[in-house]
Amino acid sequence: MNKIPCVLTIAGTDPSGGAGIQADLKTFQELQTYGMSVITSVVAQNTTGVRQVHHQPVEMIEEQLDAVISDIPFHAFKTGMIATIDMMRSVARKVSELDIPFIMDPVMVAKSGDPLIASDARSYLREELLPMTTLITPNIPEAEDIIGWKIEDTEAMQTAAKEIVHTYGAGGALVKGGHLEGKAIDILYDGENVNSFEAERIDTKHTHGTGCTYSAAITAYISRGETLPEAVEKGKNFVTAAIRDSFPLGHGSGPTNHWALRQEKVR
Ligand SMILES: Nc1ncnc2c1ncn2[C@@H]1O[C@H](COP(=O)(O)OP(=O)(O)O)[C@@H](O)[C@H]1O
Numbered sequence: 305m306n307k308i309p310c311v312l313t314i315a316g317t318d319p320s321g322g323a324g325i326q327a328d329l330k331t332f333q334e335l336q337t338y339g340m341s342v343i344t345s346v347v348a349q350n351t352t353g354v355r356q357v358h359h360q361p362v363e364m365i366e367e368q369l370d371a372v373i374s375d376i377p378f379h380a381f382k383t384g385m386i387a388t389i390d391m392m393r394s395v396a397r398k399v400s401e402l403d404i405p406f407i408m409d410p411v412m413v414a415k416s417g418d419p420l421i422a423s424d425a426r427s428y429l430r431e432e433l434l435p436m437t438t439l440i441t442p443n444i445p446e447a448e449d450i451i452g453w454k455i456e457d458t459e460a461m462q463t464a465a466k467e468i469v470h471t472y473g474a475g476g477a478l479v480k481g482g483h484l485e486g487k488a489i490d491i492l493y494d495g496e497n498v499n500s501f502e503a504e505r506i507d508t509k510h511t512h513g514t515g516c517t518y519s520a521a522i523t524a525y526i527s528r529g530e531t532l533p534e535a536v537e538k539g540k541n542f543v544t545a546a547i548r549d550s551f552p553l554g555h556g557s558g559p560t561n562h563w564a565l566r567q568e569k570v571r
């Protein structure tokens with residue numbers, strides 16, 4: 305295995321650079337890992353929303369995966385936007401060969417409200433992909449979609465995280481509280497223990513790509529040998545600092561700022 309931690313993201317694109325593959329690769333780079341990418345969909349989007357989506361043919365997704373897997377050993381991988389059942393099926397077939405940590409950001413809807421996966425793909429994600437994961441990182445609406453009931457406080461987040469592991473079969477679940485009010489609290493259940501990660505809520509609308517950045521950071525830290533709770537703790541510090549330094553780029557919800565993190569001790 306390579307000495308440098310190598311990581312792969314399987315996700316859609318964001319030409320405005322704040323979310324998707326672009327956010328993942330920037331985060332991998334910031335965290336001193338070697339980042340690679342397989343593109344599932346090309347998405348014409350920016351800080352204001354999604355304009356158009358072009359899905360890669362499933363054969364092309366499989367070719368990209370084959371190209372990487374057959375050539376380069378890597379230490380961990382993450383998935384983001386995988387829009388259709390056929391695409392999910394291809395990814396599941398290929399990644400089932402891998403015996404390394406799998407972090408899934410179950411991307412369903414962009415912050416702009418635009419759907420990013422087909423509605424019938426949600427049950428496939430829950431039933432087929434989710435049981436393959438080491439960790440799934442749903443926000444509140446995504447967690448509610450998986451479990452089928454409303455989450456209104458941190459106690460319910462804890463119950464939801466346990467249900468996602470014990471009923472639906474994820475290795476671990478990190479339910480993110482960005483969509484609730486008050487402190488930004490995330491709950492991790494790793495199959496044994498519950499850990500809570502808390503940060504002050506930052507008063508900003510510039511949070512485009514927070515979920516992608518967070519899951520990419522966790523993937524990078526895991527590839528560097530951290531345990532799940534350690535990787536989430538460091539990932540939380542990383543994403544909080546990136547939100548604190550986010551900036552009003554574009555006309556909508558601006559991106560988190562990874563660049564300024566170089567000044568901070570979050571790496
Ligand atoms: N305004 C904010 N201030 C501080 N942390 C935030 C804020 N909004 C979201 N977060 C944190 O950013 C991370 C991503 O959160 P969330 O918004 O829930 O996911 P997603 O981006 O997938 O919708 C979580 O750690 C969450 O607690």
Ligand SMILES: Cc1ncc(COP(=O)(O)OP(=O)(O)O)c(N)n1
Nearest residue numbers: 316323324414415512513514515516
């Ligand atoms: C291609 C692509 N993947 C994922 C998202 C969603 O990103 P997320 O980090 O959940 O935050 P928002 O971008 O929705 O603010 C996306 N937009 N595009």
